[in-house]
Amino acid sequence: xxxxxxxxxxxxxxxxxxxxGVEGTVLPVVRAPDLVLSTRGADVDPTDPDIVQLAAxxxxxxxxxxxxxxxxxxxxxxxxxxxxxxxxxxxxxxTRHGTFVLCNAEVVSASRNEKAREGCxxxxxxTGDVKRGSRVTVTGAIPGxxxxxxxxxxxxxxxxxxxxxxxxxxxxxxDRVAGAHAIYPRQTYL
Amino acid sequence: MSTALHAVTVLGHDRPGIIAETTAGLxxxxxxxxxxxxxxxxxxxxxxxxxxxSADEGQIEAALAPLAAGxxxxxxxxxxxxxxxxxxxxxxxVLTVHGGDRPGIVSEVVGQVAExxxxxxxxxxxxxxxxxxxxxxxxxxAGVAPAALEAGIRAAAERVGVTATIRPVEADEx
Numbered sequence: 001x002x003x004x005x006x007x008x009x010x011x012x013x014x015x016x017x018x019x020x021g022v023e024g025t026v027l028p029v030v031r032a033p034d035l036v037l038s039t040r041g042a043d044v045d046p047t048d049p050d051i052v053q054l055a056a057x058x059x060x061x062x063x064x065x066x067x068x069x070x071x072x073x074x075x076x077x078x079x080x081x082x083x084x085x086x087x088x089x090x091x092x093x094x095t096r097h098g099t100f101v102l103c104n105a106e107v108v109s110a111s112r113n114e115k116a117r118e119g120c121x122x123x124x125x126x127t128g129d130v131k132r133g134s135r136v137t138v139t140g141a142i143p144g145x146x147x148x149x150x151x152x153x154x155x156x157x158x159x160x161x162x163x164x165x166x167x168x169x170x171x172x173x174x175d176r177v178a179g180a181h182a183i184y185p186r187q188t189y190l
Numbered sequence: 191m192s193t194a195l196h197a198v199t200v201l202g203h204d205r206p207g208i209i210a211e212t213t214a215g216l217x218x219x220x221x222x223x224x225x226x227x228x229x230x231x232x233x234x235x236x237x238x239x240x241x242x243x244s245a246d247e248g249q250i251e252a253a254l255a256p257l258a259a260g261x262x263x264x265x266x267x268x269x270x271x272x273x274x275x276x277x278x279x280x281x282x283x284v285l286t287v288h289g290g291d292r293p294g295i296v297s298e299v300v301g302q303v304a305e306x307x308x309x310x311x312x313x314x315x316x317x318x319x320x321x322x323x324x325x326x327x328x329x330x331x332a333g334v335a336p337a338a339l340e341a342g343i344r345a346a347a348e349r350v351g352v353t354a355t356i357r358p359v360e361a362d363e364x
Binding site: 066068069070090092116117118119120121127142156159160164173181184185186 | 193229251312314327332359361362363364
């Protein structure tokens with residue numbers, strides 16, 4: 001298993017959106033209470049050209065959105081299980097795999113829960129305290145080639161992956177808050 | 191529809207069903223609950239809510255009168271105006287104060303916050319045995335240096351013999 005994890009990590013860390021071979025288009029981000037955010041997305045065929053294009057669009061949209069470290073397909077109004085992540089520049093990041101996109105991703109295991117306050121582009125008026133594993137193992141398929149990879153990561157990248165996988169399952173951070181007084185009005189916008 | 195906003199407070203002896211009965215009375219008048227908070231203070235029920243709609247205060251009081259019929263719940267209804275939203279530009283902080291119980295802890299510490307122009311947006315205090323605990327969220331104006339804020343609060347806490355820590359609110363955008 002550890003060899004698989006090392007191979008998965010190396011594959012993902014070496015991935016760039018150039019592999020997709022298509023230009024991404026910036027898409028508008030939808031906001032709650034849009035139903036697409038509360039509905040589990042459909043599993044996708046990672047080799048489908050439409051999915052490859054959507055992967056490029058997600059990366060392009062993430063790139064132009066200030067502070068955005070991840071974006072799921074349902075956040076651009078498409079109810080499928082696909083997201084991109086890039087936490088490289090975030091100060092709370094320890095392990096990093098650069099920019100990547102995963103299809104049909106699942107959390108295999110999560111441990112060492114930590115609470116932190118999260119915000120989301122699709123819920124612009126609130127932040128909330130959410131407890132999530134700070135060490136996770138995640139599996140998913142790479143768009144284009146369809147290779148299945150499994151990686152282990154920690155700290156902020158682990159939180160970002162769980163947040164995005166929740167999106168693909170139709171869950172917002174609002175569904176995970178730590179208690180009745182764990183939601184706050186947002187005071188500053190990026 | 192009228193845009194009148196009403197504040198409703200319900201205070202008193204706790205029992206199951208208070209929230210259900212209160213909200214049913216408001217829903218029956220077509221009122222929309224826009225904001226609310228409820229907690230138990232030493233086992234006493236305490237709820238405040240803001241609701242909007244065309245009913246007037248008298249109608250709301252009449253609808254909620256059965257709740258207060260037992261004599262152990264106080265209900266108040268009054269009109270309120272829309273307040274402007276949070277002003278951006280400052281910074282958000284979480285303040286924790288704890289120590290041996292004595293009168294004056296809250297006033298000493300929050301007085302220091304007010305002196306620096308800080309605005310408390312959320313506050314909880316609890317007493318368990320001899321341990322007194324205060325947790326607050328503050329908005330601090332842009333011109334106040336974090337070091338001055340921290341030093342002022344620590345000094346205030348020392349004056350009443352408790353410990354205070356303050357840390358910035360950090361919301362991670364995902």
